[in-house]
Amino acid sequence: MNETNASLVERETKLEMGVYKKRDIALSRGEGSIVWDVEGKRYIDFTSGIGVAILGHNHPGLKQALAEQASKMITCNEAFANGERTRLLESLESRWRSASGKSGKIFLCNSGTEANEAAIKLARAKTGRKALVAAMNGFHGRTAGSLALTFKLKYRERFEPLIGPITRIRMNDIEGLRNAVTEETAAVFLEVIQGEGGIRPADVAFLSAAREICSQKGTLLVFDEVQAGMGRTGKFFSFENVGVYPDVVTLAKGLGGGVPIGAAIANEEFCVFKNLEHGSTFGGNPFACAAANATIKAIEDEKLLERADENGLWLSQKLQQMMTRKPSIVQVRGKGLFIGLELKVESTPIVKAAQAKGLLILTAGDTTLRMLPPLNTTREVYEEALGILESVLP
Ligand SMILES: Cc1ncc(COP(=O)(O)O)c(C=O)c1O
Structure with a gap:
């Protein structure tokens, strides 16, 4: 059967009770902080299944533990x-x-x-x-x-x-x-x-x-x-x-x-x-x-508490600097890798624009962007995500 983004979204929408606001892509696999949709497009995943995938996707230790436990x-x-x-x-x-x-x-x-x-x-x-x-x-x-x-x-x-x-x-x-x-x-x-x-x-x-x-x-x-x-x-x-x-x-x-x-x-x-x-x-x-x-x-x-603290601080400094260039950002909030950006504009169109450029983020209210990256995300991925965010914010 044809498994495109559109066809899977349509088939799920038809059968679900309608309680989830669906995006227009279907995700098929992930590796660390990166996920791919069924048509092969790559995205940085700063949604983490709404804060769930703290180790990112396909983590070797988690995968091995699950395989071993499933066989026991x-x-x-x-x-x-x-x-x-x-x-x-x-x-x-x-x-x-x-x-x-x-x-x-x-x-x-x-x-x-x-x-x-x-x-x-x-x-x-x-x-x-x-x-x-x-x-x-x-x-x-x-x-x-x-x-x-x-x-x-x-x-x-x-x-x-x-x-x-x-x-x-x-x-x-x-x-x-x-x-x-x-x-x-x-x-x-x-x-x-x-x-x-x-x-x-x-x-x-x-x-x-x-x-x-x-x-x-x-x-x-x-x-x-x-x-x-x-x-x-x-x-x-x-x-x-x-x-x-x-x-x-x-x-x-x-x-x-x-x-x-x-x-x-x-x-x-x-x-x-x-x-x-x-x-x-x-x-x-x-x-x-x-x-x-x-x-x-x-x-x-993997010292993820320390990394969340350090990277969170670094990221919030980068976002504060971005604020000086991007008038739509009103405030950077949060702690560690629990990050909110209060905007002067609506958050949903920014989330959509970021997705189109390969970055998945969330809203937390009408004018707040929310980022919940995996705790083991690398600086290289953060840099790339910051670049995308900067390009979609007015
Ligand atoms: C603070 C808080 N409490 C409770 C819940 C509910 O959790 P669940 O969706 O796993 O029932 C959520 C979900 O977003 C949450 O953020």
Whole structure:
């Protein structure tokens, strides 16, 4: 059958439920930070499957781990222990303990929204309270609990009533947060750097106040690091950059280097789930755990935290310099390789123009460009990407 960009896009569009805004190309393979469409055109991939492919594509260590695990065992639910899962739990717990100083417990699942659902249920079970607080412009997922926390009305309005009550506060509004958190509040959900909301880092003072307010009120502080975690900001957990420690952190996206896996990690003292009160059929499956172990190994072996930090700094300096030549850039935001460019013009036409010239990037709102390069992208590729970006920005 004819497999052109247009034919594959058309066949998928015909059968999917229409929830994804599709581009006009079909990707067939990738190598590092480069991908090719089915007609052989080459692109630099700074979308990384929306922040997922932190090792780039076709990573040898990840590929080998998956091949080996596939030949041993793909599935075995959590009623049975499995070495890959054991090692992943130990590795995540030790990172959590060295970052937060507390011992942790982990729930493994398959996506970001599912990790946040676990955190919501955990907070309600621990506190016996119902109310939740979240930030305006926050994004936490699309299943009923996480969706209730997600800010944009267009994602929520046709599905109400969702769980609640939810109070939405302005990010960085300390007084607003103080007023919102009461003896009825089970948890405060925050992104240390808002992703979908436009790559907006929270102020350290606000995050510290959130810590203090939550501790005072017996409310759980949950940091959603589904997009910012796994080294994207130069630290394994992005909260390590600001020195404010949550009670629960949620991870997904980069955790499996492309294989679906999510995790909620919580201080041991908050883990009050009873047998079968929560669960997930695919959670902690050995194939996904092997992917996560190989991804974490590559982060260590290839010094990807250090590289994300260094390259992020270098890239943001280059973008600041570009700002002096390109009047359409209003601001460069982010941390490490979690990069946003606020524009004076609409972001979608720029994304399209960049794609036509061989650079895949994302939007994060109507006027924000978002770049989520693989953490092992080389300077040569960054230089090429910067050249393309400069050529398409007014
Ligand atoms: C901060 C944040 N939380 C949660 C989610 C939802 O993750 P998933 O799409 O894996 O359910 C996302 C997805 O973009 C996200 O960026």
